[in-house]
Amino acid sequence: MEKVKCECGHVNPYGTYLCESCGKPLIEEKSKLANMRYEGVARRSQTYTRTFVDKIWNFFSSVKVGIWIIVVLLLTSSLGTLFPQEMYIPPGENATIYYEQEYGTLGKLYYQLGFHNLYSSWWYMLIIAALGISLVICSLDRVVPLHRALKTQRVTRHEAFLKRQRLFSQTDNAENIDEDMIKAESLLKEKRYKIRKENGNILAEKGRFSRWGPYVNHIGLIIFLIGGMLRFFPEMYLDEHVWVREGEQEVIGGTNGEYFLRNNEFMIELYDEEDEKYQPALERAGGPVVKTYQTSATLLRREAGGTIGSETELAEVKDHDIRVNDPLTFEGFSLYQVDYKLNELSSFTFTLESEEENTDLTDIQFEVDLNDPEDVYEFDNGYRIEILEYFPNFVIDDNREPTTINRIPDNPRIIFEVFPPEADPEEEQGELSLVGIQVNEPLNGENDYTIRMTDVDMVNVTGLTIRKDRTLPIISVGGFIFMIGLVQGSYWHHRRIWIQNRNGRLVLAGHANKNWHGLKKDFKYLSDQTTIPMPVDQSEESSEEENEGVNESHDPTQR
Amino acid sequence: MIQLSANMLYAAFFLYILSAVLFAVSITGSKFKNHKGEENNKAGLFGYTTAILAFAASLTYFVTRWIAVGYAPVSNMFEYTAALGIALGLAFVIIHPIYRNNYLGLFTMPVVMLIIAYASMFPREVQPLIPALQSHWLTIHVITTVLGQGILAIGFVAGLLYLIRVIDFKKTSKKVKGVEFIIYTLVATAAYIGLSFGFGAADYEANFAYINEQGNEAEVAYFLPPLIGPNEGELISEQGMSPLVEVPAFIRSNDLNTVVWSVLAGLLLYGLLRLVLRKPVGGAIQPFVKNVNPQTVDEMSYRAIAIGFPIFTLGGLIFAMIWAQIAWTRFWGWDPKEVWALITFLFYAAYLHLRLSRGWHGEKSAWLCVIGFALIMFNLIFVNLVIAGLHSYA
Numbered sequence: 027m028e029k030v031k032c033e034c035g036h037v038n039p040y041g042t043y044l045c046e047s048c049g050k051p052l053i054e055e056k057s058k059l060a061n062m063r064y065e066g067v068a069r070r071s072q073t074y075t076r077t078f079v080d081k082i083w084n085f086f087s088s089v090k091v092g093i094w095i096i097v098v099l100l101l102t103s104s105l106g107t108l109f110p111q112e113m114y115i116p117p118g119e120n121a122t123i124y125y126e127q128e129y130g131t132l133g134k135l136y137y138q139l140g141f142h143n144l145y146s147s148w149w150y151m152l153i154i155a156a157l158g159i160s161l162v163i164c165s166l167d168r169v170v171p172l173h174r175a176l177k178t179q180r181v182t183r184h185e186a187f188l189k190r191q192r193l194f195s196q197t198d199n200a201e202n203i204d205e206d207m208i209k210a211e212s213l214l215k216e217k218r219y220k221i222r223k224e225n226g227n228i229l230a231e232k233g234r235f236s237r238w239g240p241y242v243n244h245i246g247l248i249i250f251l252i253g254g255m256l257r258f259f260p261e262m263y264l265d266e267h268v269w270v271r272e273g274e275q276e277v278i279g280g281t282n283g284e285y286f287l288r289n290n291e292f293m294i295e296l297y298d299e300e301d302e303k304y305q306p307a308l309e310r311a312g313g314p315v316v317k318t319y320q321t322s323a324t325l326l327r328r329e330a331g332g333t334i335g336s337e338t339e340l341a342e343v344k345d346h347d348i349r350v351n352d353p354l355t356f357e358g359f360s361l362y363q364v365d366y367k368l369n370e371l372s373s374f375t376f377t378l379e380s381e382e383e384n385t386d387l388t389d390i391q392f393e394v395d396l397n398d399p400e401d402v403y404e405f406d407n408g409y410r411i412e413i414l415e416y417f418p419n420f421v422i423d424d425n426r427e428p429t430t431i432n433r434i435p436d437n438p439r440i441i442f443e444v445f446p447p448e449a450d451p452e453e454e455q456g457e458l459s460l461v462g463i464q465v466n467e468p469l470n471g472e473n474d475y476t477i478r479m480t481d482v483d484m485v486n487v488t489g490l491t492i493r494k495d496r497t498l499p500i501i502s503v504g505g506f507i508f509m510i511g512l513v514q515g516s517y518w519h520h521r522r523i524w525i526q527n528r529n530g531r532l533v534l535a536g537h538a539n540k541n542w543h544g545l546k547k548d549f550k551y552l553s554d555q556t557t558i559p560m561p562v563d564q565s566e567e568s569s570e571e572e573n574e575g576v577n578e579s580h581d582p583t584q585r
Numbered sequence: 586m587i588q589l590s591a592n593m594l595y596a597a598f599f600l601y602i603l604s605a606v607l608f609a610v611s612i613t614g615s616k617f618k619n620h621k622g623e624e625n626n627k628a629g630l631f632g633y634t635t636a637i638l639a640f641a642a643s644l645t646y647f648v649t650r651w652i653a654v655g656y657a658p659v660s661n662m663f664e665y666t667a668a669l670g671i672a673l674g675l676a677f678v679i680i681h682p683i684y685r686n687n688y689l690g691l692f693t694m695p696v697v698m699l700i701i702a703y704a705s706m707f708p709r710e711v712q713p714l715i716p717a718l719q720s721h722w723l724t725i726h727v728i729t730t731v732l733g734q735g736i737l738a739i740g741f742v743a744g745l746l747y748l749i750r751v752i753d754f755k756k757t758s759k760k761v762k763g764v765e766f767i768i769y770t771l772v773a774t775a776a777y778i779g780l781s782f783g784f785g786a787a788d789y790e791a792n793f794a795y796i797n798e799q800g801n802e803a804e805v806a807y808f809l810p811p812l813i814g815p816n817e818g819e820l821i822s823e824q825g826m827s828p829l830v831e832v833p834a835f836i837r838s839n840d841l842n843t844v845v846w847s848v849l850a851g852l853l854l855y856g857l858l859r860l861v862l863r864k865p866v867g868g869a870i871q872p873f874v875k876n877v878n879p880q881t882v883d884e885m886s887y888r889a890i891a892i893g894f895p896i897f898t899l900g901g902l903i904f905a906m907i908w909a910q911i912a913w914t915r916f917w918g919w920d921p922k923e924v925w926a927l928i929t930f931l932f933y934a935a936y937l938h939l940r941l942s943r944g945w946h947g948e949k950s951a952w953l954c955v956i957g958f959a960l961i962m963f964n965l966i967f968v969n970l971v972i973a974g975l976h977s978y979a
Contacts, residue, residue: 063941093938100931107921107968114920145919265914297713306710315713350716351912362914491914501916505903512895540891543684543884566880 036178039171041068046178049187059564060190062537065179067171087167092160099153106144109136158251165244176234181224185533188524193536193549193561200532206556210525213555217548219523230523237539239515246508253500264359264494271370271397272485275326275340279492281359286326286340292366292486293320319363321348321488325356348490358494365489371396371435375481376461378409378444381474391480396435408447411477412456415441420462438462444475521545525558534561587711590649593642594667598701600639601674605694607632611687612873629687633678636690640678643671643701654711657724659731661712662969666704668728669965670697672735676889680739684885688877693742699771702778722908729900734961736893737933743886744954750877751948754868760948764867767955772858773851780846784809791825793818798834805839813842840970883947886954887940894933901926925964932957 030038036047043053044066055061071087074080085091109129112121121142125133140147188194200206204226211221211228219230257263266279268287275288295318299308308315326340346354353360378390392403392411396418403411417430420439428439439462445451458469461477519541526533538545546563553560611629647668650658658664677693714723745767752760790806795815797803805815807825814828815838832838855866862869905926906916917923936953939945 089938089941093935096931096935096938100928100935103924103928103931106919107924111919113918303711304713307708307712310708310710316716317713319716351720351722353911353914360914364914493914495915498910498916505906509895509899509903512898516891516895541884541888543881543888 034180034184039068039073041073042066043068044187045184046175047180048182048184049179050184051186051190058190059192060187062191064168064172065175067175069167069171071167083163083167086156086160086163089164092157092164095153095157095160099157102144102150102153105141108141109133111144112142115142154251158248161244161248165241169238169241172237176237179229181222181229182227182526183229183524183535185528188526188533188535191524191535191537192542192563192565193534193545194564195534195559195561197532197534197559199530200557202557203527203530203532206532206558207525207527209556210552210558213552214523214548217551219521219548226527228523228525230525231521233518233520236515236518237520239511239513239518241511242514243508243511246504246506246511248504249507250501250504253497253504256497256500257495262496264492266492267364268490268492269365269367269487270321270323270490271372271487274397278359278361280494284328285343285356285359286328287354287361287490288324288326289488290322290324290345292322292488294318294366294368295320319350319366321363321490323348323354323361323488325354348488358496360493362491362493363488364491367487367489369484370487371438371463371482372485373483374438374440374461374479375483377478377480378411379476379478381476394440396438397433399440410445410451412443412445412451413440414443414458439465441469442477444473444477446475519544521548523548523552532558534558536561586649586653590646590653591709593646593649594701594705597639597643597646597671597674598698600635600642601694601698601701604632604635604639605691605698607635608687608690608694612691612876629685629690632687632690632694633681636674636681636694637678639697640671640674643667643674647671656714656719657728659727660714660718660723661707663704663707663709665727665731666707666965667701668731669734669738670700670704672731673697673700673738674735675732676736676739676893680736680885680889680892683888684881686877686881686885688746688874688882689739689743689885691873692746693739696738696742696771699774699778703774706778706781717912720908720912722904722911726900726904726908729896729904731900733893733895733897733900736889737897737961738893738958739889740886740893740954741958743882743889744951744958746874746877747879747882747886747951748948748955749867749870750874750882751879752867752871754865754871761865761867763952765865768866769851769855772855773847776850776854777843777847780809780850781843789824790822791820792822793825794821795819795838796834807839807842809843809846811839811842812845813838815839879947883950886951890933890936890954890957894937897933898930902930921968922964925960925968929957929960929964932960 028040030040030042030052032038032045032048032050032052034045034048034050036045038046038052043055044051044060044062046065046067049060049066051060051066060066069087071084075084109125115121115124121137125137125142127133129136136142144150207226207228211223211230214228214230215221217232219232222229222231264280268276268279270276270287270289272289272292275286277283278285278287294316296314297304297308297317299305299314301308304315322345324345325343327343329339329341343356348354348361348363350363353362355361373393373395375391375393378387380387386407387409389407390405390409392405394400394413399413399416401413405411415428417428417439418433418435418437419431420437421429421431423429439460441458441460443456443458445454445456449456455470457473457475459473459477460467460469461479463479463482466476466479520539521541521544522537523545524533524535534549536545536549542563546560549560552558607628611626611632614626614628647658650664659668673693674697677690677697681690745764748760748764748767752758752764754761785808789810790808791811793805793807793811793815795803795805795818797816804821805818810826811818811828812830814831816831816834818828818831818838820827832841858866905923909918909923910916932953936950936957939953940950
């Protein structure tokens with residue numbers, strides 16, 4: 027494509043609206059005011075429209091398309107809050123029936139359309155990807171030429187450029203023009219403008235760096251999105267759960283068996299119902315309110331040289347009270363207090379009783395650890411009790427067979443076999459009985475011996491989430507850059523004031539990318555202290571001509 | 586201490602009324618003259634001073650309550666909504682010196698009053714903090730968010746001012762209906778406050794025994810006369826009357842009853858206004874704001890949003906994510922409140938990008954400011970009270 031040479035001598039890329047150097051309009055525009063968006067530079071998207079790549083580029087470089095993507099994302103996101111997402115329905119509920127049962131036909135439709143997992147659906151991901159692409163292309167399309175134009179701009183702008191600025195005025199035969207311009211220079215310096223001079227003309231500029239704000243925040247957003255994407259790669263993200271009983275230790279998943287956690291104590295603290303301060307609120311709540319969930323934990327590490335599976339050589343690393351809002355962290359891992367179970371059965375204590383009165387069985391007392399029962403209990407006086415079967419969580423299954431749901435002793439049943447001293451456990455069968463909470467049944471006829479439960483021990487169990495998220499640093503950096511860009515672009519404004527002496531004619535023009543109010547105030551400051559007049563706001567003039575200055579103010583000069 | 590803090594909030598409320606009156610005087614009563622015969626209307630200055638005093642009073646409420654309860658008082662609906670009113674008052678105090686626009690004062694003060702009064706309708710007792718809320722991030726996250734929303738709300742007020750200034754109320758149009766609907770919403774909110782306050786002062790309470798969703802017998806209390814009754818409800822208190830209609834068990838009948846009362850009372854009030862004024866309410870306000878420069882108001886609303894947006898983003902998304910990572914093990918979990926904060930963010934982001942295009946300044950932009958504020962209120966009220974989620978603390 028041909029380059030365009032302006033009369034000032036600067037060579038502009040093809041498609042430039044306003045000469046990058048002097049600002050002379052190179053392409054005629056109808057409106058009275060110059061389109062100052064991106065300084066009238068040639069943007070790739072506006073110039074090349076031939077190839078397939080051009081077309082894709084042009085599509086995503088449009089702010090309008092970008093806004094549409096934002097709006098589509100906004101609308102679809104809102105749909106997902108109509109009913110709870112699958113992860114928030116009550117645990118144990120089956121999504122296939124839950125939505126219909128709970129929310130009727132609409133719920134069924136919601137489920138069938140996949141809205142119960144909307145935010146991880148492929149099409150939601152696609153919208154976010156489109157947003158990311160739009161961010162990259164929109165930014166690149168603008169930032170490069172804009173940077174060049176702002177760098178190339180010269181002090182003496184073409185008069186046609188100045189005339190078409192929103193704030194403009196000219197004074198013929200201005201008196202004390204030289205004096206005023208010297209004074210203006212120092213006044214503007216006072217207002218922290220950067221002054222450049224050329225042939226007696228002034229360009230005062232301030233806050234140009236705010237023009238890069240949007241691009242900086244877009245870079246931050248892209249880094250953020252990339253960080254979010256990395257989660258789907260293995261090793262980047264770990265989300266596991268572990269239950270630890272009081273007094274016990276469990277291996278911490280994801281650490282290759284290197285770290286263990288011991289639960290020293292789990293406790294729940296409630297707010298004192300007698301506390302006057304909280305009484306009305308507690309009454310309204312209608313029940314106790316929890317003050318603290320806390321696991322007093324010790325982090326343990328397998329000593330070097332120890333083999334996997336051997337828990338003997340564990341060294342204490344640190345103690346920490348894990349609470350909500352206060353996880354235990356080490357080497358990028360965090361352990362969070364998320365769940366608990368109070369009073370889980372841990373052991374039963376039994377004695378043996380006999381039908382015959384003269385048998386002394388007082389020595390026989392034994393404890394069965396419900397998480398790790400022994401097979402055989404032998405006693406000095408020759409008695410021997412075996413555990414034939416153990417069902418930690420007993421049920422009768424569909425085949426009418428006794429079985430266990432899992433290894434958690436929520437409903438333990440034990441089948442004992444009792445051998446008195448005279449019996450030979452190898453040859454004979456002992457008396458069988460099924461024992462559990464409030465259950466004690468003989469299984470093979472009348473029993474001479476009865477196993478009696480005398481004590482029950484319970485423990486509290488804490489539920490912890492193990493989390494490792496290597497994407498966090500990237501996401502944090504992205505968020506941080508995003509915030510910097512946002513502040514940079516929002517709290518500073520790019521302002522420029524041109525003052526030119528055209529052979530005794532004073533030409534004045536101003537441009538702000540936002541905050542015209544602030545720019546006008548600066549002009550006011552000038553006009554108060556010099557004979558330089560206030561410039562006229564040409565956008566107000568023009569729109570008032572159109573329709574009394576109200577309904578639509580076509581303001582083509584923004585940014 | 587709690588009593589002192591409550592009194593300060595009352596004081597702030599009355600100071601806001603005074604400030605609104607003074608701003609009204611500054612606009613309508615510009616005929617005052619000093620002894621030299623020059624026009625000299627200081628009401629605007631007094632209005633602003635009163636607004637500062639009102640803000641100081643509300644800040645005292647905030648600080649004393651903080652001391653009394655022992656945590657930043659932004660933990661439930663009353664505290665948060667009151668904080669939103671205070672933040673809006675603060676945003677006005679900051680923005681007014683830049684633009685010195687008394688009209689903005691006239692429009693902002695009543696909105697602040699309305700928000701503070703609405704806040705007071707929620708239970709105000711000191712609440713014990715549940716473990717998830719016991720963190721310094723409660724202070725950091727919520728206060729930053731509320732400041733951002735307060736500033737964004739200025740955008741709404743300026744947008745509304747713009748619309749009332751420029752819309753032609755002589756013809757019936759969608760725009761007129763839109764503005765009238767906004768005004769109706771404000772009137773209905775006022776009606777709700779009036780009703781709750783009135784019946785509350787009279788200690789009205791009607792109790793029903795009813796059959797709940799699970800098919801069990803339960804009781805429900807009404808603080809407004811029951812028009813809408815619960816499922817198979819039976820009046821068991823002395824006060825009360827038999828309801829006109831009965832709703833199925835899955836609807837919270839007492840809440841629906843309150844909504845119905847507010848809608849009806851709002852309609853009644855609004856109807857009366859129309860009857861007295863004999864034109865759209867916005868059309869009746871318009872002559873008072875005829876001297877407003879639309880372009881200035883447009884820029885004011887834009888500036889408010891440009892200033893508020895980064896603060897809201899910082900508080901409502903970034904600090905929120907940091908806290909969520911600490912308290913809920915993940916920085917983002919698609920909880921309804923999180924999603925609606927994201928939607929609010931996206932909406933204002935779209936607004937800021939639209940400001941780059943031609944034809945989106947002025948009126949269209951004013952409508953967007955109104956919708957943005959509606960989103961904020963939706964996320965505050967509807968998402969907390971109706972859509973259950975992790976953030977339902979009220």
